[in-house]
Amino acid sequence: MSGPLLVLVGPMGVGKSTVGRLLAERLGVGYRDTDDDIVAGQGREISDIFVEDGEPAFRALEKDAVQSALTGHDGILALGGGAILDADTRALLAGHRVVYLSMDVEEAVRRTGLNVARPLLAVNPRKQWRELMEARRHLYEEVATAVVPTDGRTPEEVTEAVLDALELKEA
Ligand SMILES: Nc1ncnc2c1ncn2[C@@H]1O[C@H](COP(=O)(O)OP(=O)(O)O)[C@@H](O)[C@H]1O
Numbered sequence: 001m002s003g004p005l006l007v008l009v010g011p012m013g014v015g016k017s018t019v020g021r022l023l024a025e026r027l028g029v030g031y032r033d034t035d036d037d038i039v040a041g042q043g044r045e046i047s048d049i050f051v052e053d054g055e056p057a058f059r060a061l062e063k064d065a066v067q068s069a070l071t072g073h074d075g076i077l078a079l080g081g082g083a084i085l086d087a088d089t090r091a092l093l094a095g096h097r098v099v100y101l102s103m104d105v106e107e108a109v110r111r112t113g114l115n116v117a118r119p120l121l122a123v124n125p126r127k128q129w130r131e132l133m134e135a136r137r138h139l140y141e142e143v144a145t146a147v148v149p150t151d152g153r154t155p156e157e158v159t160e161a162v163l164d165a166l167e168l169k170e171a
């Protein structure tokens with residue numbers, strides 16, 4: 001398989017970036033995160049891009065960032081939570097090893113709380129979480145080759161579960 005060893009998808013706050021870094025360390029491979037690529041390329045935080053340019057502009061940048069990372073990176077790749085909203089991006093993910101890190105709404109609210117720099121959860125997080133997951137759950141499931149629940153698990157335990165699920169050996 002060409003491209004990343006593994007792509008992580010799932011809702012914001014589920015631990016894609018945290019677990020992605022741990023997986024990269026454990027496997028002795030590189031780590032890349034499309035949100036970081038966008039921030040570096042734009043010289044602005046994600047929340048500023050949302051406020052200044054709007055979500056559609058962010059999604060266009062994200063689509064390009066995912067496309068480059070899928071061809072230009074061979075380690076662990078974490079996507080932003082909304083990357084799978086784009087049908088072209090979902091098509092590009094076909095043929096890759098994609099792990100959906102999942103959590104229920106209560107765990108999501110506990111983790112992200114009210115103190116979020118995440119523009120999509122600025123008001124009434126629990127209601128927004130429900131709606132967001134209703135809209136996205138089937139898309140995460142569509143692109144995933146494996147699902148790893150994270151509820152009640154530490155990032156280290158999630159990392160182990162991903163390695164077990166994929167039967168990946170450490171370097
Ligand atoms: N398994 C976990 N249990 C509890 N907190 C977690 C877990 N994984 C990540 N976190 C915390 O949740 C927040 C979001 O994690 P992050 O890795 O940025 O998620 P994502 O990239 O999916 O948005 C961070 O503060 C992180 O420390």
Ligand SMILES: O=C(O)C1=C[C@@H](OP(=O)(O)O)[C@@H](O)[C@H](O)C1
Nearest residue numbers: 011012013035046080081082118
């Ligand atoms: O779910 C989303 O739409 C988003 C998730 C964020 O990434 P994380 O999932 O890494 O938090 C970031 O890309 C942006 O705030 C939008």
Ligand SMILES: [Mg+2]
Nearest residue numbers: 016017035078
């Ligand atoms: Mg992240």
